[in-house]
Amino acid sequence: xxxxxxxxxxxxxxxxxxxxxxxxxxxxxxxxxxxxxxxxxxxxxxxxxxxxxxxxxxxxxxxxxxxxxxxxxxxxxxxxxxxxxxxxxxxxxxxxxxxxxxxxxxxxxxxxxxxxxxxxxxxxxxxxxxxxxxxxxxxxxxxxxxxxxxxxxxxxxxxxxxxxxxxxxxxxxxxxxxxxxxxxxxxxxxxxxxxxxxxxxxxxxxxxxxxxxxxxxxxxxxxxxxxxxxxxxxxxxxxxxxxxxxxxxxxxxxxxxxxxxxxxxxxxxxxxxxxxxxxxxxxxxxxxxxxxxxxxxxxxxxxxxxxxxxxxxxxxxxxxxxxxxxxxxxxxxxxxxxxxxxxxxxxxxxxxxxxxxxxxxxxxxxxxxxxxxxxxxxxxxxxxxxxxxxxxxxxxxxxxxxxxxxxxxxxxxxxxxxxxxxxxxxxxxxxxxxxxxxxxxxxxxxxx
Numbered sequence: 001x002x003x004x005x006x007x008x009x010x011x012x013x014x015x016x017x018x019x020x021x022x023x024x025x026x027x028x029x030x031x032x033x034x035x036x037x038x039x040x041x042x043x044x045x046x047x048x049x050x051x052x053x054x055x056x057x058x059x060x061x062x063x064x065x066x067x068x069x070x071x072x073x074x075x076x077x078x079x080x081x082x083x084x085x086x087x088x089x090x091x092x093x094x095x096x097x098x099x100x101x102x103x104x105x106x107x108x109x110x111x112x113x114x115x116x117x118x119x120x121x122x123x124x125x126x127x128x129x130x131x132x133x134x135x136x137x138x139x140x141x142x143x144x145x146x147x148x149x150x151x152x153x154x155x156x157x158x159x160x161x162x163x164x165x166x167x168x169x170x171x172x173x174x175x176x177x178x179x180x181x182x183x184x185x186x187x188x189x190x191x192x193x194x195x196x197x198x199x200x201x202x203x204x205x206x207x208x209x210x211x212x213x214x215x216x217x218x219x220x221x222x223x224x225x226x227x228x229x230x231x232x233x234x235x236x237x238x239x240x241x242x243x244x245x246x247x248x249x250x251x252x253x254x255x256x257x258x259x260x261x262x263x264x265x266x267x268x269x270x271x272x273x274x275x276x277x278x279x280x281x282x283x284x285x286x287x288x289x290x291x292x293x294x295x296x297x298x299x300x301x302x303x304x305x306x307x308x309x310x311x312x313x314x315x316x317x318x319x320x321x322x323x324x325x326x327x328x329x330x331x332x333x334x335x336x337x338x339x340x341x342x343x344x345x346x347x348x349x350x351x352x353x354x355x356x357x358x359x360x361x362x363x364x365x366x367x368x369x370x371x372x373x374x375x376x377x378x379x380x381x382x383x384x385x386x387x388x389x390x391x392x393x394x395x396x397x398x399x400x401x402x403x404x405x406x407x408x409x410x411x412x413x414x415x416x417x418x419x420x421x422x423x424x425x426x427x428x429x430x431x432x433x434x435x436x437x438x439x440x441x442x443x444x445x446x447x448x
Contacts, residue, residue, distance in 0.1 A: 003059030003081075006120040008071070011081075014113040015073060018080035024328035025088070026112035027345045028119065029104045030126055031323075036315035040418025041408060043137045043401060044093040044105050045168045046129025048393050051384045053121045054086045057114075086114050090379035091363070093348070095393070096171050096400030097374060098408055100420050103348045103360060104375060105130065110382075112327060119322045127320045128161070129168045135287075135312040136172035137401070139305050141413055142291035147302035149191045150177040151282055152310025165310045171397040173405075174305075187391025191304075193221040193252050193280075205232055209239040219248040221280060224265070225255050233265045237272040250278035250301070258283070259298040266299040280304060286313060287415055331432060335442040342429060343436045348374040349426075354409045361426030368426065 017023075032042060059067075059081055067073040067081070088110020093099055105126055108115050139148055150169045153162035166182035176191035177183050183190035194212055202208035205226065213220045222239075224232030236251055251269070253261050258281045269277045281293070282304035290303055307313065323341045324332055331343035345363040349371035359368055367373055378385055388396065411419035425433070437443060 002053060002057050002121065003084075003117070004063050004066070005053075006117055010117050010119055011067065011071075011073075014084075014117045015077035015081065017113040017116065019076060023111050023113070025109055026115045026324055026328075027107055027109045027326040028115050028322050029325045029341070029346060030106040030108075030123060031104045031321060032099075032101055032130075033319045033321060033339070035101050035420055036318065038416065038418065039134060039138075039315060040412035040414060040420045041098045041100060041134070041137075042130055042318070043133035043168075043172055043404075044097050044099050044130060045095050045133035045171050045397070046126040046164075047092050047095045047106065047378065048390070049129065049164070050106070050122045050125045051090065051379055053125060054088075054090070054118055054379065055382065055384065057086045057118055057121075059084065080113075084114060084117070085382060086110060086118055087382040088114055088379070089377065089381070091345075091375045092378045093374050094376060094378075094397070094400055096397035096404065098401075098404040099348070099374070100358060100423055103358060103423050104346050107325075107345055107363075107375065109326075109345065123320060123322045127318050129164055130320075131312045131316065131318055132165050132310065133168040133172045135309050135315070136169035136174055136305075137405070138287040138415060139285075139290060139303070139309055140173040140405075142287040142294065142415060143303060144294045146290075146294070146300060147176075148174040149280075149302060149304045150174050150179065150309070151304040151306035153177070153179040153182075155307040156310045162310070167394060169305075169309065170394050171401055173398065173401065175302075178304075185390055186394045188394065194223050196223065196226045196254075199223060199226040205235040206239060209236055210243070213239055213243055213245060217243075217245065217247070219250075220245070221250045221252050221278075223254060224251045225253055225261070229253065229256060229261050230264050230268065233268045237268060237274065240274065240277075241272070248276070248278070249274075250280055252280040252282060252304070253300075254281075254283045258300070259293050259296050262293075262298045262300050278302060282306065284308065291415055331436050333433065333436050333440075335437060335440065342425065342433055344429070344432055346375075346429065348423070350374055352407070354407055354421075357421040358423040359426050360423050361429050362432065365426060365428045 064078050092106040150166050152165045156162040156165050162179050163182040166177035166179045167186050170188045176189040178192050180190050199208040209222050222236040262279050278301040280302045281300045285305045286308035325343050333343040334341045347363045349359040349367045
């Protein structure tokens with residue numbers, strides 16, 4: 001069960017709603033207020049995990065006992081919570097699509113206690129996956145077509161986070177992952193070579209490479225920088241020649257001046273007639289390092305990207321929020337300085353040419369001329385509408401991101417000093433905001 005995977009105040013609010021028979025449907029909107037520094041866009045991700053969380057949300061007897069014995073919930077509250085499941089509807093931006101600040105990634109409509117209780121879990125999943133997918137997308141932009149491999153698992157913030165990173169990076173275009181369980185779960189290619197410890201366990205590099213190639217003759221990748229990188233490349237060439245290997249193979253560089261070492265390795269491999277051999281680079285890489293290597297023309301065919309992608313090192317989270325925008329028939333909003341919100345269930349309308357920014361409007365208003373709606377229904381009555389298998393969901397999201405990358409305007413794609421598209425508010429939503437703000441005694445002309 002997952003009912004305690006929430007903040008305590010969610011449970012207290014839900015119990016209070018139920019005690020007062022506040023059971024009308026509420027709509028909550030999940031969005032990002034501001035993009036992190038040096039981000040020109042976000043990649044929507046985490047929806048599949050969020051829907052799984054919603055479908056399984058419940059409190060079992062042990063959890064209810066904890067709320068009684070430790071937290072101090074009384075019997076009426078426990079009785080109300082005991083049978084609670086998520087029975088609501090969800091509209092969301094499909095995974096792999098690009099979004100910008102102040103645009104809903106997801107909206108939940110359900111009886112208010114249900115919609116309130118799932119806030120923490122949904123916000124956590126969407127925020128984490130979108131953060132990592134966006135960082136991975138920047139690596140893809142930097143790599144200029146070179147293959148990218150997720151090497152982050154050993155330093156992600158938790159084992160399950162490792163699987164999330166593998167999935168999010170695959171959506172953004174990474175070709176493989178070192179996380180074998182995640183590879184199996186999501187239909188991603190597994191990837192791995194050898195560690196320095198393997199090389200050190202043998203008397204010398206040649207012995208290590210000979211053993212590895214004998215045991216794994218299909219596409220062996222030799223880690224060549226344990227002692228002296230050029231000597232390591234020559235040792236790999238000697239083993240390839242000795243064993244008569246003719247299939248795909250390569251070398252991996254994990255330290256030092258990767259650009260200079262890649263050029264040396266390429267020359268050694270080419271002189272030996274191994275022009276088909278690939279060069280993989282790894283070691284503290286991010287989009288900025290990769291872009292620098294590409295700019296200097298380093299002959300690198302692929303990059304293993306680990307820690308800095310897996311924890312989104314320079315921007316490890318998002319200024320995300322999950323806010324009530326309607327209760328029953330009443331649209332609601334916040335007027336807090338710097339945290340004001342827009343009322344009612346919403347839609348994002350996009351210009352498919354990318355010539356103009358998005359328009360955030362009311363969900364039921366017609367699209368402004370020539371624009372397409374981004375949010376689609378993904379769950380109804382607590383059940384997802386498209387129960388695609390995990391691997392197919394990743395493939396579909398990757399396809400969407402490929403299309404989005406082709407659409408994304410150049411100023412938003414830039415790694416340094418990007419200019420994101422700015423969403424505007426439709427006249428209908430602006431008018432509703434003004435009426436609700438005036439009713440609450442606020443400035444009807446002021447908007448988020």
